[in-house]
Amino acid sequence: MTSRTICAACASGLLLLSGACGGSEQGSSQESADDGAATVSVTTATGLAAVEPWARPADAGKNTAVYLQLENTLPDGDSLIGVRSEGAERAALHESVMEGATMRMRPMIGVALPSGGRIAFRPMGPHVMLLRLRDPLVPGDTVEVTFDFASGRSLAVRAGVRTP
């Protein structure tokens, strides 16, 4: 039953990529996104927007995750191909997945972001993983991550650090 719940969450995340933003997604990031435009913290002229970015606190040298929703309001689709951050030795697009009774992480490569579509990064699901933080992240800090797209566009996002 549990793995089914998790898989349903995964599946709804995938559905979101095709622009089918129904009410099926789980997690707190979805609730806050529904609050409307007031929560859009970063929007760029490129038509790509980051909604409610936040990062977990963690010690220097450790790993952490950044969560947000990426939205594409452009007339054309794009594809997320990478992420980078000055705040860590390495950044990666990851997904937590439950297999049987075991939790694993796997890399996400080339995530489609169609016109009007959205990618939801959320706890226990897709996340931006920051590996080996250069400095500790404590609540109140911010950390910048930059998303790179297949079109050559990029989107820099400043995420506030907070405990969920």
Next chain:
Amino acid sequence: MRPLVVITLLGLSIVGCAERPWHGIVRSPADPAPALILAGAADRPVTRLRLDSLRGEVVVLYFGYTHCPDVCPTTLADWARAKRALGADTTGIRWIFVSVDPTRDLPAEAHGYARQFDPAFTGTAPTDAELKRLLTDWAIAAYPEGDPRTPDYTVAHPAHTFVVDADGRFRLMIPPGVRADDLADDLRRLR
């Protein structure tokens, strides 16, 4: 006549209580919890762990690793919220984080990590030999993914929080995503 009615009602209410569903997965039969004995760090007694010495207390257990970016901190933050939901008096409940990444985590480090979520949480880490034994005893999986000689490997680990009751029986498995209030509710019933 009247006493009979009272008894019947009592019986019904007992059945009603017994059927209130748990939020975690109930283990049936609730066998004694497997052994869990970790030597810990010599200079930090708090990182030593002998599960069978904790009879009389409900033990909330998680097997993770301190480099875990997403699932472990989400779980421990949920524990912290559940602990707050239980109110000021949380005596009788032990919250223990056990690292399954002995290559990177020392007992004291795992302890410091757990305490970041709540000062009452404790953490420890096994030796390689202790890890091997505990994975067998608990019938759980944990293994590095990626090259463990590089700093960026990840660790697959059990998804559930395990709950051992005050009699030392392995009672509940709390799936990821169970709300903190619901975890608190289950723990309140076991305490």
